[in-house]
Amino acid sequence: MDNTTLPGLIGYSLIACCVIMALVWLWSYKIKNAGVVDIFWSYNFPVIAIILYLFAPGFEPRKLLICSMVVVAGLRLGTHLALRVLKHLHEEEPRYAHIRKEWGKNAERKMFGFFQMQAVSNVLLAIPFFIIALNTSPDLSWIEFTGVVLWIISVMGEAIADTQLSNFKRQSANKGKVCDTGLWGYSRHPNYFFEWLMWVSYFVFALGSPYGYLAMISPAIILYLLTKVTGIPTTEAQSLRSKGEAFKKYQDKVSVFVPWFKRNNAHT
Structure with a gap:
């Protein structure tokens, strides 16, 4: 081989x-x-x-x-x-x-x-x-550099979301509570959103190469996995089991995925 x-x-x-x-x-x-x-x-x-x-x-x-x-x-x-x-x-x-x-x-x-x-x-x-x-x-093309910029945004966003959640959980007073501060006040899963955006950035980078359009399969799979399989469904099911009514209220208040769109008493 x-x-x-x-x-x-x-x-x-x-x-x-x-x-x-x-x-x-x-x-x-x-x-x-x-x-x-x-x-x-x-x-x-x-x-x-x-x-x-x-x-x-x-x-x-x-x-x-x-x-x-x-x-x-x-x-x-x-x-x-x-x-x-x-x-x-x-x-x-x-x-x-x-x-x-x-x-x-x-x-x-x-x-x-x-x-x-x-x-x-x-x-x-x-x-x-x-x-x-x-x-x-x-030669490196402008579309490849665009992918790099998107990647920087996604990695920084995911790191910020992870840090905010870790800091929230670290405080004993928050035990059993739902994190709804920072990015978590705008999305129930900002870490997942930026993880998906990172794969979009790889796709955009790949568009500067022959057959780069085939790279679309990666963000598509990630989006499916996060929203339908092992990401959001299992995470939210566990949160409902452990936090019950508090998490239900959080679901009613905050968007499931997109961090810049805050819901107003709408349902997922």
């Missing part, structure tokens, strides 16, 4: 991510905490970026730019999640505990499959990175 061709780059990236997730599953099996998968889902993107930087035949400055962006974003989010998960490493997050309960006696086997699907999703979502890293054009 030629590691400088698209199939080779995809193959090596997939092998690396699957091996990492298999090892993470073994760890999660030992400590009975599937929450660690979120940490390494984020860290797998820098792994893919390093593979692309080392082996993809694209224009060096372009590769350095996109790979640096992916490494910074992946390490920031992964480390933020690690700090949260490691605080209660031997106490599984409620959403994963709920999934484990639903899966019953087949939970660990299904969890292994879930971890491997996360590895596959890493490679699938990395489509913009492959497209960009294979572009040999010696």
Whole structure:
């Protein structure tokens, strides 16, 4: 397998991510905490970026730019999640505990499959990175710089949202309360919004490369996952279980996703 061709780059990236997730599953099996998968889902993107930087035949400055962006974003989010998960490493997050309960006696086997699907999703979502890293054009275009600007906004916005929520939870007086300050007063999920915007920025960056329009699949998948599968639905279901009426009032007051639109007694 030629590691400088698209199939080779995809193959090596997939092998690396699957091996990492298999090892993470073994760890999660030992400590009975599937929450660690979120940490390494984020860290797998820098792994893919390093593979692309080392082996993809694209224009060096372009590769350095996109790979640096992916490494910074992946390490920031992964480390933020690690700090949260490691605080209660031997106490599984409620959403994963709920999934484990639903899966019953087949939970660990299904969890292994879930971890491997996360590895596959890493490679699938990395489509913009492959497209960009294979572009040999010696000129960076304005659309690529537009993608960089959007990326800066998204990473800063997500970091601010994460910090605001962490600071809120750190105060003992807020135990059992719903964070509705800062960006969280305008969106129930500003972190998810900026995470999605980050993938939009990768798509915009990829538009400067041949077949860049194919990169649209990444923000589309992320939007679907966040709004329909593992993001907002599971997070809000857990919040309703743990905070009850307080979170229902918050749902009525604050927009589900877009941070600059504040609702006025409307329903999602």
